[in-house]
Amino acid sequence: MAVLPIYKLPDPVLRQEAREITEINGKLQRLVDDMAETMYAAPGVGLAAPQIGLSQRVIVLDVDHENIGKRLLKLVNPVITESEGEVLWEEGCLSVRDYQAEVLRAERVLVKAWTTDQKEVEIEGTGLLAVALQHEIDHLNGTLFLDRL
Numbered sequence: 555m556a557v558l559p560i561y562k563l564p565d566p567v568l569r570q571e572a573r574e575i576t577e578i579n580g581k582l583q584r585l586v587d588d589m590a591e592t593m594y595a596a597p598g599v600g601l602a603a604p605q606i607g608l609s610q611r612v613i614v615l616d617v618d619h620e621n622i623g624k625r626l627l628k629l630v631n632p633v634i635t636e637s638e639g640e641v642l643w644e645e646g647c648l649s650v651r652d653y654q655a656e657v658l659r660a661e662r663v664l665v666k667a668w669t670t671d672q673k674e675v676e677i678e679g680t681g682l683l684a685v686a687l688q689h690e691i692d693h694l695n696g697t698l699f700l701d702r703l
């Protein structure tokens with residue numbers, strides 16, 4: 555595994571609509587493992603492929619850094635299928651230097667995605683996990699938290 559460089563604003567890759575993954579293979583699995591290592595090293599609770607310069611629909615998240623890896627999520631082609639409630643949460647971003655701000659997000663989301671072992675999953679998130687899912691999926695659409703202030 556390897557820690558990859560994180561792309562920062564104003565890199566244009568952060569503003570692109572990322573492509574759907576059409577094949578889950580060993581190369582993708584290695585990439586996602588590198589993304590997880592990069593996220594933990596930063597450290598951050600989530601990382602989207604555009605942040606390592608790849609315009610592809612893959613994210614990793616782990617909101618529990620007390621137990622590294624235990625709740626690690628690696629999601630391919632994630633889509634938010636339900637969202638409800640509102641929560642104001644202070645966010646930062648590994649691609650935006652030295653800036654945090656409160657963002658209004660849904661309090662609960664349901665996300666459909668594929669895992670790197672080709673299983674379709676549904677993830678329900680509330681609180682920090684809901685916020686992180688929305689933040690990372692935004693990255694796949696070229697949206698940064700700054701756009702939601």
Ligand code: ZN
Pocket residue numbers: 646647648649689693
């Ligand atoms: Zn971010």
